[in-house]
Amino acid sequence: MATNRRNFLQKLGLGSTALGFGSVLPSAPAAATHGTAEDGQLLFIGEDVAVTDTTHGKVRGYVLRGIHTYVGIPYGADTSGENRFLPPKKPAPWTDIKPAVWWGNSAPQNMEKRYANSYSSFIDHWNYDDVSEDCLRINVWTPGINDGKKRPVIVWLHGGGFVNGNAVEQDGYHGENLSRRGDVVFCSLNHRLGPLGFANFAAAGGSKYAASGNVGMLDIVAALEWVRDNIARFGGDPGNVTIIGQSGGGAKVTTLTAMPSAKGLFHKAVALSGSSLRAADRETSEKLGAYILSEAGLTAAQLDQLQQLPWKEYHEIATRASQKLSEEMKAAGKQG
Incomplete structure (x- = not known):
């Protein structure tokens, strides 16, 4: 049994260090460039693997089945406290290499009814991660980094009617297979939802809270700005960005097409149901x-x-x- 377990871990590229960053396999540097290995190794993760730069600092992801994967990259600052109800701010820069190997927090939302239904939880993985106002995170899947290629970019917007959801709530939101099959860069993101993202206090709060009713959409604009400024380092073309959304995500897509602040940040749009025409006045x-x-x-x-x-x-x-x-x-x- 121990031998079988060791062989399994070695096939994954974990060796005896499991998922730790303390040791890097000899083949890891090649994986950072090519993402494959002749011995059938599937996963490359370590200090020198999948490291690239962003406008806020370096990030380290991993390579799984040839696809460079980065999850939980901050594109905005914590939205709690004095930032609540206000437009998103840039994240603070970091000096160390930030691990981007686990999903970011989901936006605060009511999930009690979902927990009570096993089949709903099976379809929508609502309880897979923590919930926090520090939720402005973006995920990236790409066949290659820093390789000079200009791959098409897809930015996926999750459903949930503007009140629920996250970037990984359904297995279909995982970008690895699509990135590989289409040679594209696939991104998904979390943003503010419900009364933290769309409560309108403009009448009561004046200019300070003028944008409070739409900060959830402004989060998405900030994520698209992050894509514009960073996606070339992930092998993507900032001049060829398609936004796609399903259900509530489709409504976000149609809303973005009418937002002046989003102009020029995407070039094609696909709304898979959902419409902004039924939004509250x-x-x-x-x-x-x-x-x-x-x-x-x-x-x-x-x-x-x-x-x-x-x-x-x-x-x-x-x-x-x-x-x-x-x-x-x-x-x-x-x-x-």
Whole structure:
């Protein structure tokens, strides 16, 4: 059994160090360039493997079945505290090489109903990672890095109706096979959702909170800016970017086509269902912002205090406010 286990690990390229970075196999440097090995090794991971630069610092991924993989790269700063409800900020630069080998946090969202259903959890992997406001992360799969090639770039936007989801919730969101089959660079990302990404406090908070109702979409714009500035190092062509989304992701795609801030950041768009035409209008979204303040027992002058609440507490307040507004609209014969 021990011999079989050792052979299995060696085939994966892990050797006796498992997934640690403390030791690099002799064939690893070649893997960083070619991503393959004659002995059938499938996984290359180590200090000198899949290292490339970004505008904020170097990252280290891994090579799996010939595809360079980077997951959880920061494209924005933590959105909690004083950054809550505000447009995304750039991440702080780093000096060490940052490991990009595990998924970033999912955006805060209500997942209790999903946990209670085994088949829903099987289809949508909602509970695969942590949930945090420090969630602005992008994943990249590419056949090669720093090789001078200009591969087409796909940026995938997950579904979930703007309130749920993450970049890896379904197996089909994993970019390895598509990257290999099409010789493309595949990206996916997490961004703010629900009342942390789309609660409109512009009427109550003035210019400081003017963008609060759309910061989730501005996160996606920031991710596309990251692609523009960095994807060439990952073997991609920043002048050939296609955004694709499914369901709520499709609605994000159609919304991006109408956003001036996204102009020039993508060149083709594919909406796999979903439409921005059914989005809430400004009057309704501002009314929801007022309901959230009321539910929290705060006045417009106290709006900043919402930034200091634990996200779960704020999320519960916003959910109750949304339910009250929905019931009121239905009673008035409007869509809630």
